[in-house]
Amino acid sequence: MAKPKISFVCQECGYDTPAFMGKCPECGSWNSFKEFRQQSLKSTGFSSSSQTVLSQQSAKPQKLKDIVYSNTSRIQSEYQELNTVMGGGIVQGSATLLAGDPGVGKSTLLLQLCISLAKAGKKILYISGEESAEQIKMRADRVILEQKKKKNFDQDFDSLYLLSLSNPDDAIVHIDEMKPDLFVIDSIQTMQSENVAGLSGSVPQVRYAAMQYIRVAKALKIPVILVGHVTKDGMVAGPMVLSHMVDTVLFLEGEKITRTRILRSLKNRFGPVDEVGIFLMDEEGLKEVTNPEQIFLSKKTENIPGTVLVVTMEGTRAFLVEIQSLAVSTRLPMPRRVVSGVDQKRVELLLAVLQKHCKLPVDSMDIFVNVAGGLKLSDPGIDLGICLAIYSSVRNIPMNKTVGIGEVGLLGELRDISSLEKRMKEASKLGLTDIVTPKTHRFLAQVLLERGSQKEKEEV
Numbered sequence: 001m002a003k004p005k006i007s008f009v010c011q012e013c014g015y016d017t018p019a020f021m022g023k024c025p026e027c028g029s030w031n032s033f034k035e036f037r038q039q040s041l042k043s044t045g046f047s048s049s050s051q052t053v054l055s056q057q058s059a060k061p062q063k064l065k066d067i068v069y070s071n072t073s074r075i076q077s078e079y080q081e082l083n084t085v086m087g088g089g090i091v092q093g094s095a096t097l098l099a100g101d102p103g104v105g106k107s108t109l110l111l112q113l114c115i116s117l118a119k120a121g122k123k124i125l126y127i128s129g130e131e132s133a134e135q136i137k138m139r140a141d142r143v144i145l146e147q148k149k150k151k152n153f154d155q156d157f158d159s160l161y162l163l164s165l166s167n168p169d170d171a172i173v174h175i176d177e178m179k180p181d182l183f184v185i186d187s188i189q190t191m192q193s194e195n196v197a198g199l200s201g202s203v204p205q206v207r208y209a210a211m212q213y214i215r216v217a218k219a220l221k222i223p224v225i226l227v228g229h230v231t232k233d234g235m236v237a238g239p240m241v242l243s244h245m246v247d248t249v250l251f252l253e254g255e256k257i258t259r260t261r262i263l264r265s266l267k268n269r270f271g272p273v274d275e276v277g278i279f280l281m282d283e284e285g286l287k288e289v290t291n292p293e294q295i296f297l298s299k300k301t302e303n304i305p306g307t308v309l310v311v312t313m314e315g316t317r318a319f320l321v322e323i324q325s326l327a328v329s330t331r332l333p334m335p336r337r338v339v340s341g342v343d344q345k346r347v348e349l350l351l352a353v354l355q356k357h358c359k360l361p362v363d364s365m366d367i368f369v370n371v372a373g374g375l376k377l378s379d380p381g382i383d384l385g386i387c388l389a390i391y392s393s394v395r396n397i398p399m400n401k402t403v404g405i406g407e408v409g410l411l412g413e414l415r416d417i418s419s420l421e422k423r424m425k426e427a428s429k430l431g432l433t434d435i436v437t438p439k440t441h442r443f444l445a446q447v448l449l450e451r452g453s454q455k456e457k458e459e460v
Ligand code: TYD
Pocket: 100, 101, 102, 103, 104, 105, 106, 107, 108, 109, 139, 142, 143, 281, 282, 283, 284, 285, 286
């Protein structure tokens, strides 16, 4: 038997070296290397003609003009949000990684996608290393029940196949035999092959399994979707190891306690990145949200000070979100700043601007800032909205119909931001007329002065 090859693999990023190292030269993490012995490969079973097709194609240089590709028809599902995020549908033979925290709803989303495609007559193979076929069936019933209620479930589908298996070498044999229109691997961290050392979820195992599936996908021109869990500690291979290997990386994010789920594309070889799809996790699976205002705007804040609207850009999409703030006087030497949904440092900076340039006494107040609907925003265009919400609470001036669009500079100036027109249009569309932007005012202090004096006038 051949001597096993020894290599040391970084558990954080998958960097592979023949000698042990204390610090990874690739990602900079310490003590992350583990020893692996690579046995000589057992037959993987997948050695059909398609493999030779792949090797023949890559063997001979071809002229660019001679290469023809079948007009890559994309597979579209009934979920428009998902189609948009994937750049118009799933490309034939592409590999997609769907990453996200455990429990966020990845399996649910993919099962819904599979059901929708199977209804359209596509042959789908769902391979799960996590759940048994019965468990998946139970989940499917929940989703199907809902569709039956809505009566758009007219035909029975029998082209969705489930396979509960965690050995990638065996799985690819089934894929090769069955030649489905799409296959799903849930999740890549549960896959374990005897050909590689290490437990399932370790970098070599994850990399090996992903390589096998992607190879089959490319050879047979079948799209594959791999599920990857994001874990906080580096002991389990994070999906970042895989992001180089796949064509598209999607991220499903959302807090467990809120029902909003945002699907983002971080990498896409076949379409634009930064697109987002918005879903709501319900009793019966994930539902598309085509009208985000419904969930991000609360309706009960009539005339209560401390809330202002902002228009945030997520990819190419603009939508309104409500920023809430609460300012209460405190005797603490270090007043509290409790922030959720926006960057804490950004809020501290804006508080400094409010204190210095607008003479707002925030240094003697506890300040709480929250984004309604549990959304996380990183768009600088919401700065003005945050400042207005804080001001509204400090001075007790209701501004719940005011929209603030703009970045706030260190000198208290309002700065232009991207897609201003688009954001303003979005606000006007909902009938909002009180819109503050860098076009209407040059400085934050001007805006606040105006609002303050308006209130004084009203009181007189
Ligand atoms: P799941 O898709 O299993 O998450 P992941 O595959 O990302 O680990 O989703 C699990 C959560 O979703 C679980 O907490 C229950 C919830 N859920 C619903 O709220 N409604 C549903 O219809 C389904 C199927 C799940």
